[in-house]
Amino acid sequence: MLNRSKLEAILAANPMPAQLTAAERKRVYRSAAPVNFLLTSKETNNALAIMEGTAVRGAEPPRHVHQHEDETFIILEGEMDFYIGEQLVTAIAGDVVFLPRQIPHHFVVKSEYVKNQIIISPGSFDQYFWYLSAPFKEGDKTGSVPPTPEELKAWKELVALFDVTFL
Template sequence: MINHFPAFAPTAEREPFWFLGGQARILLPGSATGNAMSLMEFSDPVGHAPPRHVHENEEELWFVLDGEVSFFVGDERHDLTPGQVAHGPRGVPHSYLVRSGDGARIAVVFSPALIEEWFKANGTPVAETGDLPPAFDLAAVVGSAEAFRLRVTGPPPSL
C-alpha cells in the first residue's frame, strides 16, 4: 500500500553517508511512495562534480537549497542559486558542479524511485560531524551502476 501524506523516512534512512566525496541523505525513500519517487539531499564541497552520466529509468529534479551550482543537461548549462530548480530528463546526459566556496546543498527528487538504493549501497556512513570523506573507488561505483541502468558518459565538469 502506498503511504499518502505525510510520508516519512525512518530515522536510520535519514542518517548522512559519504558518496563520491560529498555527503548524502535519503529524506524520503521510494518505499514510502510505492516507488513513485524518492527524495535525497546532497551536501557537496566547492569543485564537487559527478562524472557526466545518464539515468535510463529516472527523471531527476534538482532544487538548490544553499550555494551556487551549475547543472549541465545535454548541451545546456544552467547556473542556479538557492530556490532555483533544474530538470534532468531520463535518457539525457547530465552532471553538476558546485561553484560556491562554502559548498552547496541540493535536494533531488528521483522519479520513479529505487536509485537511492544504489547511492546508499555505494556510500560510507558518516562517523561524526567534521569527519573527512573517505577514499572511494570510482570504478567500483560506476560498475555497480549498470544494475540501476545508470551509465557514465564522460568526465565531470570542472571549475
C-alpha cells in the same frame, strides 16, 4: 543493460528498510558527503524518492545518462552549473533544475559546496545512494574528495547495474 540478478545481490548485502527512523535517514555517502533520505522509494511504492545532501566542488560525478530516472534538484545553498544535453543552466539557492531521463548531464559545483534536495522519479535509484552510504555518526567528518582512477572504475561498474552510464 540492467543485470537484475547482480543488482539484487548487491542490494541484499546492504538492504534499505521499508520504514526508517529519523536517525536511520541520515547517512554518509561515499565516506564523506552527508545525505538525508527524506522520503524513500520503499515508502512511495517506487513513485519517487527525495534526498537532501551536500555536493563539494571537485567531487562531482562525471557526465552520465540515466535510462529510467528523472532528477529534479532544488538548490538550498551555493551555486552549481548544470550541463543538460547541450544546455547550460546556472542555479543558485532557490532555483529548481529538472534533468530528464535519457539526456546526458553533469554538474559542476561553483561555490565551495552546494546543499540541495534531489527528487528522483521513479524512486528506486535512491537504493544506489543507500548502498554507497553508511549510517551517520556524530563526529563524522564530511567533505568529498575526487575519486581515484580505481574508485572511478568501480563506481562506473556499479552505476551501470542501475542502467546509468558514465560517458
